[in-house]
Amino acid sequence: MSFDWAAFFEYLPRLIRAAGVTLQVSLLSLGLACLLAPALALARLLGPAPLRAIVQAFIEVIRGLPPLVVIAFCYFALPKLGVVLSGFWCGVLALGVVGAVYAAEIIRSAIESLGKGQFEAALALGFARWRAVLEILLPQAMRRILPPLTNEFANLIKASSLLSVISVHEISQVGQSLIFETFVVIEILVQMAVLYLIIIGGVTMLSRRLERGLGA
Amino acid sequence: MDPMFMGQVMVRLLPPLGLTMILSITALAIATPLGLALGARRAELPDRHPAARAIDAWVFFVRGTPILIQIFAIYFLLPKLGLQLPLFIMGVGALVLNSAGYQIEIGRSAVQSVPQGQWEAAAALGFDRRATLRQFILPQAARRMVGPVMNELSQLIKASSVLSVITLFELHKAAESISSANLRFSEVIVVEGFLYFIFIFGVSLIASVLERRLSAAGALADSGSFAR
Numbered sequence: 001m002s003f004d005w006a007a008f009f010e011y012l013p014r015l016i017r018a019a020g021v022t023l024q025v026s027l028l029s030l031g032l033a034c035l036l037a038p039a040l041a042l043a044r045l046l047g048p049a050p051l052r053a054i055v056q057a058f059i060e061v062i063r064g065l066p067p068l069v070v071i072a073f074c075y076f077a078l079p080k081l082g083v084v085l086s087g088f089w090c091g092v093l094a095l096g097v098v099g100a101v102y103a104a105e106i107i108r109s110a111i112e113s114l115g116k117g118q119f120e121a122a123l124a125l126g127f128a129r130w131r132a133v134l135e136i137l138l139p140q141a142m143r144r145i146l147p148p149l150t151n152e153f154a155n156l157i158k159a160s161s162l163l164s165v166i167s168v169h170e171i172s173q174v175g176q177s178l179i180f181e182t183f184v185v186i187e188i189l190v191q192m193a194v195l196y197l198i199i200i201g202g203v204t205m206l207s208r209r210l211e212r213g214l215g216a
Numbered sequence: 217m218d219p220m221f222m223g224q225v226m227v228r229l230l231p232p233l234g235l236t237m238i239l240s241i242t243a244l245a246i247a248t249p250l251g252l253a254l255g256a257r258r259a260e261l262p263d264r265h266p267a268a269r270a271i272d273a274w275v276f277f278v279r280g281t282p283i284l285i286q287i288f289a290i291y292f293l294l295p296k297l298g299l300q301l302p303l304f305i306m307g308v309g310a311l312v313l314n315s316a317g318y319q320i321e322i323g324r325s326a327v328q329s330v331p332q333g334q335w336e337a338a339a340a341l342g343f344d345r346r347a348t349l350r351q352f353i354l355p356q357a358a359r360r361m362v363g364p365v366m367n368e369l370s371q372l373i374k375a376s377s378v379l380s381v382i383t384l385f386e387l388h389k390a391a392e393s394i395s396s397a398n399l400r401f402s403e404v405i406v407v408e409g410f411l412y413f414i415f416i417f418g419v420s421l422i423a424s425v426l427e428r429r430l431s432a433a434g435a436l437a438d439s440g441s442f443a444r
Binding site (some may be wrong): 048060061063064065066067068072073076077082157159160161162164165167172175176179186187189192194196197198200201204 | 265278280282283285289373374376377378395413416420
């Protein structure tokens, strides 16, 4: 068994292009998650009782499902409900929602970890409830939110590999079809692994630096 | 939505649900002792030790790549090396490779989180390192491992769904084949999701009860994560 460098360099450009798709889909779903997560967390902390219950149930359900099932739901079941998305946008939606749910839990527990005193003090000073959370609690909670959140971003990138089942041309899908096409196994697997290690390693390093910078 | 059809699907999905359970529990039963023991060992080794480097490389690979790549590595590489194994064994192997990698970190950080003073106190009382580890450090570290290890089971259940890509007929693969045979995607996905949810939610309920009973305050609580 020897390593075929010619094959390695022949297929590398295609996998690098696929890595671009992995990055795109991960960044877009991160964006969606960052929009949704605070809304979910605030609804769960401050919303009226029925809304709180609905949001909590939604969070628990998504957390209790493998991401693959959420992806399959977006791809196969949403069209029946009249929402037709391409594989790519389906992936962004599925990963964005899953990421948002986990991020919402991080935000909620960070805010709750600050204790009731802060919140009560803000109310006593005449802040509205939502302003107390947004202007007093959230800024303090940020240092506990950011490091685990970057960790979730790494998870989002890993989860994007699952989009290969709905034929999004990211690293895993392109690598897998190259393996079946060419039977060049080791060289392509190494490329896939190294590309992921570079992307995820980069995000992890960023997260370490943030953690140190924030002193959390 | 057709309740009759969904009932039939539910019945047909029960054996694959059993396979999902067996896969994830078997993998946990192997990965937990392996990962925790290696992690505890790693906590004691200096960074430059060859064994420490090997353990670190394992953790680095597992945490830095999606589980899909790890499954492919086992599925495509082992036959290349002349090892033809049944799918079930490859599936369990991939889950163990993955989960042990994460549990090494659990074991290592639990041992390292025991204050240095405990080591020094035991040394002052004349215990050697091995006896100290076994009698003082591990019992304290073990309580901090309970929560994260229980959490590992729900991670494994979720990760086992990815084994569908190597045509292992666990819950997700079975649901996929039923839905594409009948072209009724939404109903099957709802039933599949229901089964996963009950199983995973049940496990996390048991986990949180166990954790509250056993683990020390301020343990390495982990809200879990969604992807491997």
